[in-house]
Amino acid sequence: MAAFEILFSESDTKGLFSLYASKEGHDRPVKSGEMNFSKAGDNIWILDHVGVDDVMKGTGAAAALVKRGVEMARERGVKIIPHCSYAKVQFQRHPDYGDVLQG
Numbered sequence: 001m002a003a004f005e006i007l008f009s010e011s012d013t014k015g016l017f018s019l020y021a022s023k024e025g026h027d028r029p030v031k032s033g034e035m036n037f038s039k040a041g042d043n044i045w046i047l048d049h050v051g052v053d054d055v056m057k058g059t060g061a062a063a064a065l066v067k068r069g070v071e072m073a074r075e076r077g078v079k080i081i082p083h084c085s086y087a088k089v090q091f092q093r094h095p096d097y098g099d100v101l102q103g
Contacts, residue, residue, distance in 0.1 A: 003021070003022065004020060004021040004022075004029070004032070004056075004059075004061055004064065005021075005029060006018065006019050006064065006065060007020065008072065012039070013038065013039050014036065014037060015036065015037050015039070015045065016034060016035070016037075017034060017035040017036075017068055017069055018031055018034050019031070019032055019052065019056075019061055019064070019065055020032065021061065023055075032052060032055070032056045032061065033051060033052030033053060033056055033062060034049075034050075034051060034065070035047065035049065035051075035066065035068075035069055035084075035087075036048050036049050037069070037080075040081070043077065043078050044102055045069070045078055045079070045080050045081070046080075046081045046083050047066075047069065047080060047081065047082045047083055047087040050062050050065055050066060050084050050086045050087050051086075052065075062086060063090060066086070066097075067094075070097050070100055073100040079100055079101065079102035080101060081102045
């Protein structure tokens with residue numbers, strides 16, 4: 001798996017996980033992917049989009065974004081509705097994410 005850093009930001013109605021990775025020709029990590037969500041109340045996140053730059057595909061970066069979202073949802077007692085097709089597939093592949101899946 002490639003080395004990257006995931007940062008989190010949020011407002012009252014939405015949130016964003018931003019993935020930064022080292023890229024040739026850059027002194028510092030560059031934003032290379034993101035996962036955003038909408039809040040449906042205080043305890044539900046709707047994963048709207050997961051995307052990474054083409055060069056990051058196949059590195060595990062997108063899966064790492066979903067995993068970090070699941071970890072944070074657990075920490076905060078939040079449930080997730082995976083609206084994005086990629087997030088849906090990740091939830092199917094990882095039955096251990098079921099504890100945060102909004103049924």
